[in-house]
Amino acid sequence: MQIVLISLLNGLVYGMLLFMLASGLTLIFSMMGVLNFAHASIYMVGAYLAYQISQVLGFFPALIIAPLVCGLIGVAIEVWGLRRVHHNGHIAELLFTIGLVFIIQRLVQMTWGMLPMAYRVPPLLDFPLFTIYGANFAAYRGFMLLVSAGMLLCTWVLLKKTRIGLIIQASLTHPSMVGALGHNVPVVFTTVFAGGCLLAGLAGVIGGNYQTTEPGMADGMGPIVFVVVVFGGLGSLAGCFIASIIMGMIQTFAVVIDYSIADLLAPVGLALHGDTLLTEVLTVPVSRIGGLLPFVMMVLILFFRPRGLLGTRDT
Amino acid sequence: MSASRAASRWWPTIVVVLVAIALPWIFYDWAHHRGSGFMISMFSQMGMMVILALSYNMLLGQAGLFSLCHATFFGIGGYSMVHFLNAAGDGDLPVPMELMPLLAGLTGLALAIVFGAMATKQRATAFAMITLGIGELVSTAALMFHHFFGGEGGVSTNRMIDHSLFGLNYASGIQVYYLILAWTAISTGLMYFLTQTPLGRMANAARDNFERAQFIGYDPRMVRFIQFALSGFFAGIGGGLYAITYEIVTFDALAAPLSANALLMAYIGGVTVFAGPILGAILITLLQSGVSLLSNSWLVYVGVLFIAMVIFAPTGLAGIIHAHGPIRRSGRLGRLLVPYLRLVIPSLALVLGFVGLVELLSFLTIGAAQGRKLVLFGGPIDIKATMPWAISAGCLIVGMIWLRFEAASFHRVWDGLTAELKSRR
Numbered sequence A: 001m002q003i004v005l006i007s008l009l010n011g012l013v014y015g016m017l018l019f020m021l022a023s024g025l026t027l028i029f030s031m032m033g034v035l036n037f038a039h040a041s042i043y044m045v046g047a048y049l050a051y052q053i054s055q056v057l058g059f060f061p062a063l064i065i066a067p068l069v070c071g072l073i074g075v076a077i078e079v080w081g082l083r084r085v086h087h088n089g090h091i092a093e094l095l096f097t098i099g100l101v102f103i104i105q106r107l108v109q110m111t112w113g114m115l116p117m118a119y120r121v122p123p124l125l126d127f128p129l130f131t132i133y134g135a136n137f138a139a140y141r142g143f144m145l146l147v148s149a150g151m152l153l154c155t156w157v158l159l160k161k162t163r164i165g166l167i168i169q170a171s172l173t174h175p176s177m178v179g180a181l182g183h184n185v186p187v188v189f190t191t192v193f194a195g196g197c198l199l200a201g202l203a204g205v206i207g208g209n210y211q212t213t214e215p216g217m218a219d220g221m222g223p224i225v226f227v228v229v230v231f232g233g234l235g236s237l238a239g240c241f242i243a244s245i246i247m248g249m250i251q252t253f254a255v256v257i258d259y260s261i262a263d264l265l266a267p268v269g270l271a272l273h274g275d276t277l278l279t280e281v282l283t284v285p286v287s288r289i290g291g292l293l294p295f296v297m298m299v300l301i302l303f304f305r306p307r308g309l310l311g312t313r314d315t
Numbered sequence B: 001m002s003a004s005r006a007a008s009r010w011w012p013t014i015v016v017v018l019v020a021i022a023l024p025w026i027f028y029d030w031a032h033h034r035g036s037g038f039m040i041s042m043f044s045q046m047g048m049m050v051i052l053a054l055s056y057n058m059l060l061g062q063a064g065l066f067s068l069c070h071a072t073f074f075g076i077g078g079y080s081m082v083h084f085l086n087a088a089g090d091g092d093l094p095v096p097m098e099l100m101p102l103l104a105g106l107t108g109l110a111l112a113i114v115f116g117a118m119a120t121k122q123r124a125t126a127f128a129m130i131t132l133g134i135g136e137l138v139s140t141a142a143l144m145f146h147h148f149f150g151g152e153g154g155v156s157t158n159r160m161i162d163h164s165l166f167g168l169n170y171a172s173g174i175q176v177y178y179l180i181l182a183w184t185a186i187s188t189g190l191m192y193f194l195t196q197t198p199l200g201r202m203a204n205a206a207r208d209n210f211e212r213a214q215f216i217g218y219d220p221r222m223v224r225f226i227q228f229a230l231s232g233f234f235a236g237i238g239g240g241l242y243a244i245t246y247e248i249v250t251f252d253a254l255a256a257p258l259s260a261n262a263l264l265m266a267y268i269g270g271v272t273v274f275a276g277p278i279l280g281a282i283l284i285t286l287l288q289s290g291v292s293l294l295s296n297s298w299l300v301y302v303g304v305l306f307i308a309m310v311i312f313a314p315t316g317l318a319g320i321i322h323a324h325g326p327i328r329r330s331g332r333l334g335r336l337l338v339p340y341l342r343l344v345i346p347s348l349a350l351v352l353g354f355v356g357l358v359e360l361l362s363f364l365t366i367g368a369a370q371g372r373k374l375v376l377f378g379g380p381i382d383i384k385a386t387m388p389w390a391i392s393a394g395c396l397i398v399g400m401i402w403l404r405f406e407a408a409s410f411h412r413v414w415d416g417l418t419a420e421l422k423s424r425r
Helices: A002-032 A039-056 A059-088 A090-112 A139-161 A163-173 A175-180 A185-208 A217-232 A237-256 A261-268 A277-283 A290-304 B002-026 B037-060 B070-089 B097-119 B124-144 B173-196 B198-208 B210-215 B220-246 B256-269 B276-294 B298-312 B316-323 B325-329 B333-370 B386-424
Strands: A128-132 A135-138
Touching: A002 A039, A002 A128, A002 A135, A002 A139, A002 A163, A002 A185, A002 A217, A002 A237, A039 A059, A039 A090, A039 A185, A039 A217, A059 A090, A059 A185, A059 B298, A090 A217, A090 B124, A090 B256, A090 B298, A090 B333, A128 A139, A135 A139, A139 A163, A139 A185, A163 A175, A163 A185, A175 A185, A217 A237, A217 A290, A217 B124, A237 A290, A261 A277, A290 B097, A290 B124, B002 B037, B002 B173, B037 B070, B037 B173, B037 B220, B037 B256, B037 B276, B070 B097, B070 B124, B070 B220, B070 B256, B097 B124, B097 B173, B097 B220, B124 B256, B173 B198, B173 B220, B198 B210, B198 B220, B210 B220, B256 B276, B256 B298, B256 B316, B276 B298, B276 B316, B298 B333, B316 B325, B325 B333, B325 B386, B333 B386
Parallel strands: none
Antiparallel strands: A128 A135
């Protein structure tokens, strides 16, 4: 029971972190048709910037400044990069963001070195928030939940209740009509791209000390975020939210489950012996293949529902 | 007329093959009677990469499919090859060495059929994301299942299986090089042949206009699927050759960086021309063996080169060469010589300034951690001094501004020439 509750909470924290990344990605994708491969790189930049700023000004200014800087980086990428390659088609845009991944990866390594950074949870939040069944739940995780829930609320209000959100939503489906009505669609694009990068940066700030701030963090996070976006359905924020939470839960629960398929077969009377490929596949405990599960889930959903959980369109 | 035209079409191919055959002997150490190991392994690597890049271009260039899991099939070919070789070494698999890559190719084909059935239902961006997931699925699995993949350490083998069509034992690198060359030539020929078949043509059609391809009665999904499966087959052959050369296959052979590499090679070489990826594979392998030995910042250069290609030359190197075709045929190539020479100096300044800055920056952190001294352009450089930084930044800025002017004047000459050619027609 204790394991279930703690895993549930941790899964929620991780899922919200995933959602912060994936929501920006899916917004950018559904509006501009651009799959931003550099999204996880921006997440990494956010974490590094937050580390650097928190060294000088402290954690809470970093929480504000680092995402804003990431947003500005997003503006620069959109205005000087993506717009130039836009007329070469979607594949050129994809390729452009892949090139960015290489450059950002290496620039980060060049600036901060190859070793993990000592980016730690601020002392103010470094205490156990409450105790369930003898296990502590860190206050920082509660803070992460708070920040991501606040961000979720802000994004929702911005998209559904304001005029800007109305224009953004209209540009998702009918960009040329929005342009004909006198709105500056490229500026809307830039805003959305910057907003997505800002969210990624924010995720980096609060995720950098939850996980570790090191040069491999973008590579670790990137594929999972893509899985979330595909699983939830391209262009669907609600689907993206559900998928993030599911992925977060799967990842955290997988770590604590020490059963394998063979254990399920044992009561039926099937016992496995020997050392072959088949027995290895069947006897490997779930905790060891936790990293594999998101991809298996993705393949499964693509098999049964190619457009994802709540996706509305094929691409 | 037609004979001479055919000859003029085929002579580049013949020259390339002859050069490839002669290559090991150019770098042969006659004094000690042995080949240059570094050179031969680099040329062998080139052969595999040519197959990888060409088979990748069957998707990206010919079918418009942007795949991110191409290394998966390459890697599976490699892993299965190791197991085939081990079986052959134990005497369980009576297949001569020369035909082994075919088995690896078939493994690649089998896996590509399974994954292709899932991935090719979609196209464009969704396809890219699905293939990304597939690639990650397999490479994560490779670290988890030790039986087939050997975990982190990979699986190793011995290529001397004593079963050959020509009585060779493949102990030396040169014999392996010729095996690779033969398979590269065969695969290249087959892939070229495929572009001429109805399948290749329909792949182009489905890339250019999805609806019309459907309209004339073909199922674009089927076309995509077959194209995907076949490209997996060729990638598997490449992976098989990889296993033969290195006798060990690790996680690197199917992980995402190699998929990205396939993309880089195909794109920088040029996806619109069949031979483009060959050019890209040779260039990138050269750069990789050369630059990565000299510099820590290899990835930055590749990234910048790649982005520059995407922005300024989306048709790749082969596309640029191709664009010169009409001018060359009209005999006016000489008039481009001076404008080209004028581009050289500012470009050099730009490149030098950029390289200088990147190297200085990388030595501030990584180099310092490794305790090495920066040696740049032939001499040791003190990274703490202002001078090198100022010179590099100056070169970069001056080169950039100057290049803008020169590029504009080059464009004028180029446009003038093409307009002349048009008016003559």
